[in-house]
Amino acid sequence: MQQTHLKSASSTPSDPIQRAWIALGRVSQALQLHVAAALKEAKLPDLQWYTVLWELERAGKPTRPKDLAVPLFILPYQLSRLVDRMEKEELVSRIDCEEDKRGHLLALTAKGLALRKQMWAVYAPAMQQAMRRITDPEALKLAELLYKLGGIDNPHGDQS
C-alpha cells in the first residue's frame, strides 16, 4: 500500500481542488450563458465580437491581427474568419500594412464603434445581474484568487 498512497496522492487532485475546479466550470459556464442569452435576446452579436470591437477601440489605432489574437486568446485562423464576418457587416476593415506586406491592419469603423456601445448597453446590465449574488468586497477577493490561480498578473493588483 505504501507505494499506492504516494502515487494516488500525487496524481489525484485533493478534494478542495476538485471542488474548486467543478465550481469554476459550472459557474463560469452558467454566467457566460446568461450574458450570451441577453445579447441574443436583443438580437445583438456574440461576446466574441464585442471583445474584438473593444480591443480595437482600446488600442485607439489600427492593429495587426497577430497583436489581437494574443489578448483575445484565439488562434490566427479563428480570428481570420471572425474578421471575415465582421468585415462583411462593415464593423471592421482590413487596410494595407506598409511595414509588412504579408499582413494588414484591422481598423474599427464608425459602425463598429456604434455597435460596441449598443452592445455594452445590454452587456453591462446582464453582467450586473449575473453577478448580483456577490458583494464588491467578495468580488475583489474572488478576482484575487482567480488571478492567483491563473498565474496572471492582477491588473490594478491592489496591494497584498
Place this chain on the structure above:
Amino acid sequence: MQQTHLKSASSTPSDPIQRAWIALGRVSQALQLHVAAALKEAKLPDLQWYTVLWELERAGKPTRPKDLAVPLFILPYQLSRLVDRMEKEELVSRIDCEEDKRGHLLALTAKGLALRKQMWAVYAPAMQQAMRRITDPEALKLAELLYKLGGIDNPHGDQS
C-alpha cells in the same frame, strides 16, 4: 454614496464586479484549454464525453437523456448528437424504455466505463497541474465564493 447617484450605479457594474467577471472568463477559459490540450495530446476525447460517461457511471443505472441534459447543462439536441457519436464508438447504448415509448435509456457499456477510467488518468493530473497555484484552503474559499456567485447549493457545503 448612499444611492450612488442613479444612472451609472444601476446600469454599469462596479469596478470590483467587472474585475471579477473578467478574471472569471479569462481564468476559466485558460484552465479549460489546459485540460483539453492534455486530453487531446493523449488522443482521448473531449471533456464533454467524460462528463457523460461519468454521469452515467455515477447514476449506476441506465438514464433518460432528459435527466442527463439538466446536470450536464446542455440542450436536448446537443445531447442527441453527442450520444450519436458516442454510440458509434460503443461507449454508450440506447435501450428501450418501457415506461415511455417516446424516449429511451442511455446505458454505459464496458468500453465506456474503461474509457472513463483511462480519461481520468489524464484528466486528474492535468487538473492538478492547472490548479497548482492555489492551496487547499484557498481552493475552498474559491469554491465557496463561486457557488455563492452562481446561486448554486454548495455540495458538501461545510457550514457557514
Place this chain on the structure above:
DNA sequence: TGCATTTCGTTGCATCTGCAACATGTAGGA
C-alpha cells in the same frame, strides 16, 4: 372517448469550427 396541448427526442439545413496545407512575404546567412 375525441381532440388539443405538452413533452421527449431527432433531424434538415445553414453556419461555424478545427486542422493541416497553403501562398506570400520577411529575415538571416553563405
Place this chain on the structure above:
DNA sequence: TCCTACATGTTGCAGATGCAACGAAATGCA
C-alpha cells in the same frame, strides 16, 4: 545574390453546432 528558415494570415475540407421544424407518445380535459 541565392537559398533556407520562419512568420503571417488564409483556405479546403470534414466534422460539429444552433435553430426551427418535425414525428411520436403522453397528458389533460371536455
